[in-house]
Amino acid sequence: MPKRVLTGLIVSDKGDKTVVVNVERKVKHPLYGKIIRRSKKYHAHDEANEYKQGETVRIEETAPISKLKTWKVVDRVNTHATPERVDVDA
Numbered sequence: 001m002p003k004r005v006l007t008g009l010i011v012s013d014k015g016d017k018t019v020v021v022n023v024e025r026k027v028k029h030p031l032y033g034k035i036i037r038r039s040k041k042y043h044a045h046d047e048a049n050e051y052k053q054g055e056t057v058r059i060e061e062t063a064p065i066s067k068l069k070t071w072k073v074v075d076r077v078n079t080h081a082t083p084e085r086v087d088v089d090a
Contacts, residue, residue: 004061007077011041013053019046019073021059044071051076 008023024039043066044059051057056077064070 005058005074006042006071007056007058008042010051010053010055010057013046013049013051015043017046017049018069019044019051019057021057021071021073023059042071043068044073045069046073 006021006023008021010019011022012020021042021044022039023042024037026035027038028034029036042059044057045062045065051073058074058077059071060074062070062072065072
């Protein structure tokens with residue numbers, strides 16, 4: 001069975017080898033039909049403490065590591081990729 005993979009924003013990196021990732025999803029309201037946002041926080045394992053608050057990351061389901069941690073960080077999602085600085089001669 002394939003492991004679930006989610007993408008979310010790191011909201012805390014204060015724990016040792018742990019980050020808290022906020023995963024947001026959009027669902028349709030059952031009665032009114034409006035698209036609403038639902039979010040959930042997941043504790044994910046970060047072995048090298050390399051990920052920082054504010055980064056968007058991909059997390060993967062894994063065997064339980066501790067009471068709350070059943071996810072591990074796979075990699076960064078490069079959402080703020082900007083091109084190199086370009087000098088404009090004007």
